[in-house]
Amino acid sequence: MRAAVYHGPKDVRIEEVADPRIEQPGDVIIKMITTSMCGSDLYLYNGEVEELVAPGHTTLGHEICGEVVEVGSAVNRFAVGDRVTFPYSVSCGRCQSCRVGQTAHCLTSGKAIYGFGTAFGDLGGSHAEYVRSPLADDHLEHVPDSLPDDVVPFLSCNLPAAAIAVHAAEIELTDTVAVVGCGATGLLALDLIRRHTNATVYAFDPVPFRRKRAEVLGAVPMDASADAVDTSIQAVLDATHGLGVHKVVEFAGRGDAFDLSVALARPGGTISGGGVYLERDHPVSLFDMHFKNLRLVLNGFANAHTAQRHAMQLIENNVIDPTAVLTHRVSLSELPSAAEQFTTREEGFLKALITP
Numbered sequence: 001m002r003a004a005v006y007h008g009p010k011d012v013r014i015e016e017v018a019d020p021r022i023e024q025p026g027d028v029i030i031k032m033i034t035t036s037m038c039g040s041d042l043y044l045y046n047g048e049v050e051e052l053v054a055p056g057h058t059t060l061g062h063e064i065c066g067e068v069v070e071v072g073s074a075v076n077r078f079a080v081g082d083r084v085t086f087p088y089s090v091s092c093g094r095c096q097s098c099r100v101g102q103t104a105h106c107l108t109s110g111k112a113i114y115g116f117g118t119a120f121g122d123l124g125g126s127h128a129e130y131v132r133s134p135l136a137d138d139h140l141e142h143v144p145d146s147l148p149d150d151v152v153p154f155l156s157c158n159l160p161a162a163a164i165a166v167h168a169a170e171i172e173l174t175d176t177v178a179v180v181g182c183g184a185t186g187l188l189a190l191d192l193i194r195r196h197t198n199a200t201v202y203a204f205d206p207v208p209f210r211r212k213r214a215e216v217l218g219a220v221p222m223d224a225s226a227d228a229v230d231t232s233i234q235a236v237l238d239a240t241h242g243l244g245v246h247k248v249v250e251f252a253g254r255g256d257a258f259d260l261s262v263a264l265a266r267p268g269g270t271i272s273g274g275g276v277y278l279e280r281d282h283p284v285s286l287f288d289m290h291f292k293n294l295r296l297v298l299n300g301f302a303n304a305h306t307a308q309r310h311a312m313q314l315i316e317n318n319v320i321d322p323t324a325v326l327t328h329r330v331s332l333s334e335l336p337s338a339a340e341q342f343t344t345r346e347e348g349f350l351k352a353l354i355t356p
């Protein structure tokens, strides 16, 4: 089959690899119908986490709509022909972590993530024609007929992650809120946040196109680029009696974005982090956080499985249409060029849907 194989920083190639096969009785083989690129894929694509990956071996991708084409002998819930999706991480539902909702920390799967390298289970990714899904009965989900193929990959990662971060922020109807990072997931979160508060929502991002999208969703766009961010912070402080916002929902996943979140939160405020933080050495001011009595809730290593049903219902009930953040449609062979557009934050690029 064809798959996106990591060879080095910014060097992902579509090439022939061995078809995945049933290795355990609980495995299912899924044929990819649609998949998509996630912001977290860029950490791998750019070579920022080379210790996690095996060049020439690791395949990428963890968001999917697929069709079951083969089932292991112990699989009960799925049959050939079923349309399915998975949360980006594999979970058993029975271990001590899964039982308290920490499905991303599943002890049985060893925190396995589709297409995220050797350190996370060495599983094949969804940027391929086929993918093997272990522990299928325990974490794979049927897709309702009402959901078209295009929206289903959002159920693997972005929409559950957005819903979890917004829920964790505990936004009240009169809370002022700042969304930091207006990529696809940040914009989905913003769309949900607008339904949780009637007060002002500020949308911080360095990219003008993304700020425009946030403005369309009813937010006040704020420039987060390096030479403008201090002015933007001051504008929020001026508008909030010098206090800052009640809640910050952070989706950029970078140290500077976290610092921005601390600067924006008012005393007693909450920072709900949904971003993926992979910087080990970024200094954080405990002083600043302490003297604001901040509440910090991090869910970037999202327990996506726990919010997947909720995410389905958000779409089915027309609360949110994730395809609003879908800006590109490409075939698997076009993925490398789409990844480059994504990582350079090319004008007009938010998220790409990929078909075989």
Ligand SMILES: [Zn+2]
Pocket (backbone or CB within 6 Å): 038, 039, 040, 041, 062, 063, 088, 157, 158
């Ligand atoms: Zn993702």
Ligand SMILES: [Zn+2]
Pocket (backbone or CB within 6 Å): 091, 092, 093, 094, 095, 096, 097, 098, 099, 105, 106, 107, 108, 109
């Ligand atoms: Zn488990």
